[in-house]
Amino acid sequence: MSRRLIFILSTFLLALPVAQAQPTYSKEVSRILQEKCQMCHRPNDIAPMPLLTYDDAQLWMDDIKRVVSDKIMPPWKPVPGFGEFRDSYGLSDAERQTLISWVNAGAPMGDPSEIPPATAPTGDWQLGDPDLIVQMTESYTPPRGGDMYRCFVVTNPFDQAMNVRAVDVLPGNRPIVHHVIMYIDEKGASANLSGKDGSPGYTCFGGPGFDIDSINAMLGGWAPGTLPRYLPDGIGVQIPKGARLVMQVHYFPQLKTGEDVTKVGLYFAKAPIEKRLFYIPVVNTRFKIPPGDPQNVVNATFDVPPFADLKIVQIFPHMHLLGKKINVELTPRGRSKQPLIFIDDWDFKYQGFYNYKDQIPVASGSSVRVTCTFDNSANNPRNPNDPLKEVGWGEGTQDEMCLSFFGVTFDFESLLRL
Ligand code: HEC
Known part of the structure; x- marks a missing residue:
């Protein structure tokens, strides 16, 4: 073997341990958990346990390894390479491998001074106080063990058309509210549906419970992990004058149920919009x-x-x-x-x-x-x-x-x- 080749080989071998440096909580893992997990794994959110601290991560290390290896978590569904989306919380292969290697190495802490400042949202409304909060008029308690959809009518108090630039949802009972979609009921079809079975709202599934016959029938929605976002500048969803708003809530009270009053925050365009969504x-x-x-x-x-x-x-x-x-x-x-x-x-x-x-x-x-x-x-x-x-x-x-x-x-x- 030539000297030169031996030289190259030995530098390569020396470099290896560096390239495979052991991931630590303080350096890599904490940052991955912040970006890809904590929007759900924080207190009082939809995931069953927080993953905010070293102790949280260490306690759950074996489950973390299992769910990321099996690609059960995080539940980001779009396959990479088919459309490019803002705010993806999917793991790259490298990030997945980092989490697995960290668990395999016994979950080392690393140097605590390298832990980044906390980023998990703590306030109720991530975009600040909404211009208008609409909510269910009475609390609703879905039956335990179920998987159900309930629609609630909210009256639009405006006597003019309003342009909405962002919608945020504040589940009243996070562990049981799985997603929320807001519909615009221009013709008042929902008026006859509410309260017929003796409970607030009415049962609906996959839609607002009435025919959607317009392209202006949806206002927006929220699913766990969704960060509320303003529409691009100059674009808004228009709520026509006099329209009703219908809130569809998917309840998933598998282990326990409870009362819910879900609120929806609307952010209106402050200037005239150029285009409707x-x-x-x-x-x-x-x-x-x-x-x-x-x-x-x-x-x-x-x-x-x-x-x-x-x-x-x-x-x-x-x-x-x-x-x-x-x-x-x-x-x-x-x-x-x-x-x-x-x-x-x-x-x-x-x-x-x-x-x-x-x-x-x-x-x-x-x-x-x-x-x-x-x-x-x-x-x-x-x-x-x-x-x-x-x-x-x-x-x-x-x-x-x-x-x-x-x-x-x-x-x-x-x-x-x-
Ligand atoms: C969009 C919300 C969301 C995100 C993001 C998310 N999780 Fe979860 N996670 C959940 C929910 C909800 C559950 C409860 C199981 C279920 O309902 O599917 C869960 C359960 C788990 C469990 C327990 C699973 C079990 O079978 O015991 C682990 C471990 C976990 N998540 C790890 C992670 C890690 C690690 C990340 C980031 C890489 C992450 N999750 C990102 C929502 C989320």
């Missing part, structure tokens, strides 16, 4: 999934009509309990396909409004395709139907949906132009 649903309502079929594929497509160039700001894919995968692709006019989002292990418990890092321009003549894969076999532990049955579109827990909402603005709209 609309939610376009791309749906297939005519499918039938045969009983026992472990892999049933359903498509929904949307062709962008003439003169309707638009920009996609956010996306909200949606299926119910039989959903396994959802894939959304854009075929721009005359160009090849572009992935918008892909979720390969759909979990109804963790859905989200995903905001694109950069708004996605879509020319008229382009098409969007949503591909849903369902498992209607007995092997699907979430299958709500026993005995198995044919399943189609519907609002019930035992029905399905293949749907994606697109939060878009239209290029032709300019509310500021006179």
Whole structure:
């Protein structure tokens, strides 16, 4: 062996221990927990235990290793490489490996002076005090052990249209509130639904409990881990004059239940907006999934009509309990396909409004395709139907949906132009 080669080899070997330096809590692990875990693992939030301190992390080290190795945690669903989103709390392979190596090494603390200052949100409203707080008018206690959806009507006290730039949700009872979606009820369809079963609100699932026949029927939503964000400058969701707001709350009181009064904070645009954000649903309502079929594929497509160039700001894919995968692709006019989002292990418990890092321009003549894969076999532990049955579109827990909402603005709209 030449001297030169020996020299290179020995420097390489000497360098190895440095390259594989043992991760410590103070240096690497604390920072990963801050960015990817603590939005849920803090006191009084949806996760069962906090992961805020060394003692927390050390106590849970074996479980941390298991859940990150099995990719159960964190529950960030979009597969990397299919659309680029702001605020991802998914782990990179390197971060996952760091956590595992740290546990394998016995969870070393490192130098405590290197621990970064705390960042976990502590205040109620992450964007500061809202301009308006709407809330349930009475408290509601969902039945224990259940998995249920309840809609509550909130009256809009404004006598003019309002433009909303951000929505934040303050669950009244965090351990049992799993997600919240706000709907705009322009025609008052919800008025006849409330209180019929003797409890506040009404039961609903997968939607507001009435037909959505407008692209201005959704105001926004919240799922655990979602950080409230202002829409880009000049964009707002418009609540028409006199409209009602309907709050859909998903309760998941598995171990214990309790009273809930969930509040929603609205942040209004302070200046006139240039564009409204609309939610376009791309749906297939005519499918039938045969009983026992472990892999049933359903498509929904949307062709962008003439003169309707638009920009996609956010996306909200949606299926119910039989959903396994959802894939959304854009075929721009005359160009090849572009992935918008892909979720390969759909979990109804963790859905989200995903905001694109950069708004996605879509020319008229382009098409969007949503591909849903369902498992209607007995092997699907979430299958709500026993005995198995044919399943189609519907609002019930035992029905399905293949749907994606697109939060878009239209290029032709300019509310500021006179
Ligand atoms: C979006 C919210 C959220 C984020 C982010 C999150 N978790 Fe969790 N975590 C939960 C919830 C909720 C549970 C309870 C189990 C369930 O309901 O799925 C949980 C449970 C756990 C458990 C216990 C699991 C068990 O089976 O006993 C561990 C350990 C854990 N999380 C670690 C982590 C780590 C490490 C991270 C960051 C890398 C993280 N989680 C990020 C919400 C979250």
